[in-house]
Each structure stands twice: as C-alpha cells, then as structure tokens.
Amino acid sequence: MILAIETSCDDSAVALLDLGGKPLFSKLASQVKLHEKYGGVVPELASRKHLTSLPLLLTEALGHPAFSPEKLTGIAVTYAPGLIGSVLVGLSAAKVLAWRFQVPLWAVDHLEGHLLAPFLDNPSLTFPYLALIASGGHTHLIVAEEVGQYRLLGKTMDDAAGEAYDKVAKMLGFVYPGGPIVDKIAEAHDEVSVQFPIPLKGKPTLDFSFSGLKTAVRNEATKLDLLVKNAPLMTFEAFQESELSQDRRLLGVVKSFQEVMIQIVTERFKKALKITGPMPLALTGGVACNRGLRRGMTEFAARRNLDFFVPEPKHCTDNAAMIGLVACLRAKKGEKGIDDYFRLNAASKSPLSLMETER
Ligand code: KG4
Ligand code: ZN
Numbered sequence: 001m002i003l004a005i006e007t008s009c010d011d012s013a014v015a016l017l018d019l020g021g022k023p024l025f026s027k028l029a030s031q032v033k034l035h036e037k038y039g040g041v042v043p044e045l046a047s048r049k050h051l052t053s054l055p056l057l058l059t060e061a062l063g064h065p066a067f068s069p070e071k072l073t074g075i076a077v078t079y080a081p082g083l084i085g086s087v088l089v090g091l092s093a094a095k096v097l098a099w100r101f102q103v104p105l106w107a108v109d110h111l112e113g114h115l116l117a118p119f120l121d122n123p124s125l126t127f128p129y130l131a132l133i134a135s136g137g138h139t140h141l142i143v144a145e146e147v148g149q150y151r152l153l154g155k156t157m158d159d160a161a162g163e164a165y166d167k168v169a170k171m172l173g174f175v176y177p178g179g180p181i182v183d184k185i186a187e188a189h190d191e192v193s194v195q196f197p198i199p200l201k202g203k204p205t206l207d208f209s210f211s212g213l214k215t216a217v218r219n220e221a222t223k224l225d226l227l228v229k230n231a232p233l234m235t236f237e238a239f240q241e242s243e244l245s246q247d248r249r250l251l252g253v254v255k256s257f258q259e260v261m262i263q264i265v266t267e268r269f270k271k272a273l274k275i276t277g278p279m280p281l282a283l284t285g286g287v288a289c290n291r292g293l294r295r296g297m298t299e300f301a302a303r304r305n306l307d308f309f310v311p312e313p314k315h316c317t318d319n320a321a322m323i324g325l326v327a328c329l330r331a332k333k334g335e336k337g338i339d340d341y342f343r344l345n346a347a348s349k350s351p352l353s354l355m356e357t358e359r
Pocket of ligand 1: 162181183316
C-alpha cells in the first residue's frame with residue numbers, strides 16, 4: 001500500500017492506494033474560500049493553511065480501516081513543481097512518515113501525476129497516448145510512451161490554459177478560480193457573440209499562447225463596458241442572483257471565450273496527430289473538468305475513430321491519488337523509492353525533462 005501526499009498549490013490532499021494503483025481512500029481540503037477574493041492563490045496563505053489541514057487529513061488516512069502499517073510499502077509525495085512553501089509542507093510530512101514507518105519515499109513530479117491520472121478511471125488506457133495537461137500552472141502537449149518516458153511536443157509560451165480561464169473570469173468580475181464559473185455560464189448559454197482570434201494560427205508550432213487572446217477578451221469587455229477593475233469579485237452564486245446573469249453581452253463574451261478554447265485545444269491535437277500518427281488521446285489537469293472541452297474532445301476523437309480518455313473531475317484537479325499512482329506504476333516497473341530521503345529537496349520547477357520542447 002502507498003500513502004500519497006499532494007500540497008503543491010492550494011489544496012492539501014492525501015490518498016491511500018493498493019499496489020495496483022487503486023485508490024482506497026482519497027481526500028482533499030480545498031483552500032478555495034481562502035483565496036477566492038484575491039483573484040488567485042496567495043502563496044504565503046497557502047503554505048500556512050497546509051500546515052493545519054494536512055495533519056488532519058493524515059490523521060484520517062492513518063485511522064482509515066484500509067490503512068495498515070504492515071501493508072505500507074512507501075510514501076509518495078509531490079516534490080516539484082509548485083509553490084515552494086506549499087511543496088515543502090507536504091515533503092516534510094512525507095519524510096517524517098517514511099522514517100516513522102521505515103519505508104522508502106517516492107518523490108513524484110506533479111506533472112507526471114496529471115499525465116498518468118487518466119489511468120485512475122480508465123483501465124483500458126494503454127501506452128502510447130497523446131495527452132494535453134491543461135492546469136492552472138501548465139499547458140503541456142505530451143506523448144506518453146511508457147511510464148517515465150515522455151516526449152514534449154508543445155507547451156505554453158505565456159499563460160497556462162487554466163490561468164487564461166481564471167484571468168478572463170477575473171476581468172469580468174468573477175472570483176478565483178474562474179474556470180469552473182466560465183464552464184457553468186457557457187453551459188447555460190448558446191450564443192457566441194464574438195469570434196476571438198485563434199492564437200498562433202497557421203504557425204508551424206505545437207506551442208500554445210494565451211496572452212493575445214486575453215487581450216482580445218479585455219478589448220471586447222472594455223468596448224462593452226464589462227471590464228471590472230476594482231470592484232469586489234463575484235462568486236457564481238452572487239452572479240446568479242444579480243442582474244448580470246441576464247446580461248447577454250456578458251454571457252456572449254463568456255460563451256465566445258469558451259468556444260475559442262475548444263477550438264484551440266482540438267486544433268492542437270489535430271496538428272500533433274499529423275506528427276505522431278493515430279493514437280489514443282487524453283485530456284488531463286484541472287481544465288479537463290471543463291464540460292465544453294470534454295465534449296469537444298470526445299467529438300473530435302470520435303470523428304477520427306480514436307479513443308479519448310479523461311479522468312473523472314476529482315482526478316483532473318489536484319489530488320493525491322494521481323501522485324500515489326505514479327509511485328505504483330514506477331514500482332510495477334521494478335523501480336525503487338528513495339531510502340536517503342532526508343537529502344531530498346523540494347523544487348519549484350519541474351525536473352522532469354518536460355520543460356524544453358523537443359522538435
Ligand atoms: O490541476 P489544477 O487543479 O491545479 C494546477 O495544477 O494548476 O488546475 C486548476 C485550474 C484552475 O486554473 C481552474 O480554473 C481550472 O483548473 N479549472 C477549470 C475548470 N475546473 C478547474 N477550467 C475550466 N473549466 C473548468 N470546469
Ligand atoms: Zn495540478
């Protein structure tokens with residue numbers, strides 16, 4: 001059994017998995033309420049909150065009927081990338097637990113967790129597959145060849161996809177994280193009012209760029225007098241109760257942005273498939289919760305007769321089950337966890353060879 005810890009950003013998460021990678025317990029303490037009014041995660045608040053949330057989750061996991069010290073074979077923990085203070089809280093707890101139970105520690109790259117997360121809910125997924133990790137911090141298009149063997153085809157040159165959702169939502173007056181709010185509004189409205197430009201269209205690249213799109217949305221919002229600068233940010237519930245929920249200008253901008261995001265993502269897969277040849281497709285990371293994108297990708301894959309895999313929403317956003325899964329899959333390959341873990345350090349950047357694009 002593996003005990004897994006994830007604290008790289010604003011959620012504390014703990015999971016227990018059997019060695020086949022099946023989650024036996026998986027729980028998360030969300031910090032959304034703490035950060036929403038700031039329009040983004042405040043790193044210092046996040047790490048302090050982990051200090052109080054993580055021990056409660058660990059107490060629950062260690063007291064869970066599925067947990068047994070004799071069966072525990074390792075502790076898996078995110079050691080990079082992320083907010084360094086937040087990562088350090090989880091890593092320190094993991095080291096102490098590894099020492100207490102005298103088991104090895106599995107140092108897991110958060111990106112690898114997202115990349116392999118589709119296996120948690122899709123037993124029929126096999127390597128190789130073409131995946132887009134779309135989260136609040138990363139937008140990476142990757143061919144997953146094997147456990148530990150990844151080929152990066154493209155990544156964002158500026159903001160991540162989730163960041164684009166959050167920033168567009170914020171400029172329209174919504175709290176953090178704005179992605180789920182855009183999703184809800186777009187699902188309930190069908191009128192596209194603007195065709196926003198598709199970034200890097202016609203360029204020979206598999207990279208992403210969202211800053212131009214963000215500016216285009218800002219310009220449109222300014223033109224329609226929808227740009228929110230200093231007013232307090234609004235939750236989805238407050239929006240629903242306000243007159244704005246009937247404002248067709250606002251609804252149209254949100255829907256148009258959502259539609260262009262679907263076009264951007266499916267266009268990238270289309271282009272990548274020309275290089276990789278047909279293979280199963282996967283969408284993962286927090287943005288993969290987005291219903292428009294899930295539908296868009298399902299239809300895209302069906303038209304090409306390709307399988308498409310996406311984790312359940314709880315495994316798209318940050319969670320500890322995906323971190324434990326990486327350890328399980330690596331152990332299955334015969335790899336060993338780390339025994340001299342007290343020397344291990346946290347890192348804010350991903351050490352996986354995924355930071356540079358191979359061409
Ligand atoms: O993977 P994740 O939980 O954390 C990171 O590793 O960054 O992703 C969080 C991101 C946020 O930007 C959030 O707005 C976005 O995922 N997100 C969504 C949806 N749910 C979460 N974006 C669009 N539609 C959603 N339904
Ligand atoms: Zn993440």
